Each structure stands twice: as C-alpha cells, then as structure tokens.
Amino acid sequence: MTSLTLVRRIKARPSIVFDAVTTAEGIAQWWGPDAGPVLLAEADVRVGGRYRVRFRMLDGTEHESSGEYLELVRPERVAMSWRWKGGQEDPGVSRVEIRLRAIPEGTELTFTHALLPDDGARRSHEQGWTGALDKLQAHFARSTTTP
Amino acid sequence: MNNQARLGRTFSALVDPTRRAILARLERSDGASVSELAQPFAIRLPAVMKHLDVLADAGLVTRSKSGRTVTVRLRPQPMREAMDWLRRYERFWSNRLDRLAAYAEAKEAEARRRGR
Numbered sequence: 001m002t003s004l005t006l007v008r009r010i011k012a013r014p015s016i017v018f019d020a021v022t023t024a025e026g027i028a029q030w031w032g033p034d035a036g037p038v039l040l041a042e043a044d045v046r047v048g049g050r051y052r053v054r055f056r057m058l059d060g061t062e063h064e065s066s067g068e069y070l071e072l073v074r075p076e077r078v079a080m081s082w083r084w085k086g087g088q089e090d091p092g093v094s095r096v097e098i099r100l101r102a103i104p105e106g107t108e109l110t111f112t113h114a115l116l117p118d119d120g121a122r123r124s125h126e127q128g129w130t131g132a133l134d135k136l137q138a139h140f141a142r143s144t145t146t147p
Numbered sequence: 148m149n150n151q152a153r154l155g156r157t158f159s160a161l162v163d164p165t166r167r168a169i170l171a172r173l174e175r176s177d178g179a180s181v182s183e184l185a186q187p188f189a190i191r192l193p194a195v196m197k198h199l200d201v202l203a204d205a206g207l208v209t210r211s212k213s214g215r216t217v218t219v220r221l222r223p224q225p226m227r228e229a230m231d232w233l234r235r236y237e238r239f240w241s242n243r244l245d246r247l248a249a250y251a252e253a254k255e256a257e258a259r260r261r262g263r
Contacts, residue, residue: 006237006240008245008248010252011252011255012252012254012255013255016251016254016255016258017247017251019254020247020250020251020254021247026250029247029250030243030246030247030249030250031243033240033243034242106252106255107251109244109247109248111240111244113236113240
C-alpha cells in the first residue's frame with residue numbers, strides 16, 4: 001500500500017456511496033477537508049463532464065478544485081482529473097480514483113490520488129508506479145541518510 | 148522547474164526497476180563507480196549510463212569524476228519531496244473520507260427507515 005491509497009469501510013450500500021461521491025448534493029456534504037462550508041458544488045456526471053467545487057476552510061481561506069470525469073461505472077468506480085484553481089503550491093493535474101466494492105457490512109472504498117504531470121509519466125504510472133512508491137516508502141522507513 | 152515538474156521527474160525516474168535497483172545499491176554504500184553499478188545487471192555499460200542520466204536529471208544521484216573513475220552517490224532530497232507530497236494529500240483526504248463515510252451512513256440509515 002502506498003500513502004496515496006486510503007481504504008474505508010462504510011456501513012452503506014455501494015449505490016448510496018456512489019451517489020454521495022457523484023452528486024452535487026452529496027459532494028457539498030463532505031468535500032471540504034474540515035468543518036468549513038462547501039460554497040459551490042457543480043457536477044456534470046458523465047465521462048468528459050466537468051465538476052467544480054469551492055469551499056472555505058475554518059481558517060477562512062477559500063479553495064477551489066475542478067476537473068473532468070474520466071471513468072464512471074455506477075456503483076463501482078469513479079475516476080476524475082483534479083486541479084487546484086490558482087494553486088501555486090500544486091499547479092499540476094492529478095488523478096483521483098474511487099473504487100467501491102460490496103462487502104457484508106456495506107462498502108469497501110479504495111481511494112487513490114495519483115500525480116500525473118504528463119503523458120509519459122501516466123504511461124509509466126500504469127507500468128508500475130505503485131511499485132515505485134512502495135520502494136520509496138521502504139526507503140524512508142529505513143533511511144537515515146542525509147542529503 | 149516547478150515543484151510539480153520536479154515531482155514528476157522523481158516519480159518517472161523511480162518507475163524503472165533497473166533504476167530502483169541502482170538506487171538500492173547506492174543506499175547500501177557511500178557511493179559506487181559506474182562499473183560497480185553495472186556489474187549485477189545483464190545490460191551494457193552505455194545502458195547503465197543512460198539510467199544514470201535519468202537519475203541525475205531527477206536529482207536522485209550525483210556523479211563526481213576523479214581521474215578515470217566516476218563515483219555515483221545517492222541524493223535523497225527529491226524522494227523526501229515526493230514523500231511530502233504524498234503525506235500532505237493523505238491528511239487532506241483522510242478527513243474528507245471520514246466525512247463522506249458519515250454522510251453515506253446517514254443516507255443508508257434514512258433509506259432503511261423508509262423501508263428500502
């Protein structure tokens with residue numbers, strides 16, 4: 001597992017989780033990273049359609065992210081591109097993917113956020129970026145080297 | 148080069164198994180010569196040089212020449228940056244997914260009350 005992959009077990013059926021992820025009403029409920037409000041949520045839920053979400057955090061700062069739906073398979077999988085508006089900190093495009101699997105107590109959600117700086121890196125990613133990241137983590141678990 | 152482009156280079160450089168093996172080898176020692184690095188691999192020296200070019204462009208190794216020997220050393224700073232990127236997003240998404248789970252569970256409870 002890499003740091004980019006997060007797994008949650010949710011006591012709700014996959015179709016309900018899927019709708020929470022892909023409807024503007026659902027997104028407005030959870031998209032902000034803290035208890036600050038979601039100010040705007042737009043979602044044109046079809047492959048090639050765009051979403052845009054603006055939220056305010058408790059510290060008063062406002063942030064907006066947007067992107068395009070790349071894959072939609074209800075109620076199993078959503079993939080979308082991700083970009084911060086005006087984000088000096090992280091100006092590139094990345095890919096967010098959410099996979100849902102039915103389990104007895106509801107849904108197992110597997111979330112991945114992957115960096116996609118360009119097409120070359122995307123191809124490389126498909127060839128085993130995960131392995132590279134695992135290596136990276138192993139490196140840092142062991143390493144005490146200084147630069 | 149901006150942060151994102153740098154990260155992209157780091158990740159791209161790390162994808163290749165030969166390059167990861169070279170880094171792993173360098174981790175175990177304080178530098179190695181190019182021919183020492185080439186030795187465990189069934190590839191020719193020029194191919195190893197090419198991998199070292201990619202690693203050097205990504206800032207993951209440094210090369211220094213002394214006489215006829217080029218010594219290659221690990222430079223872990225770009226890996227730290229890559230790890231920071233991962234950690235930052237991990238915190239960020241972890242909170243959101245908790246909220247998503249709470250919301251979906253409330254929706255599920257609601258659907259059951261309605262007998263669906």
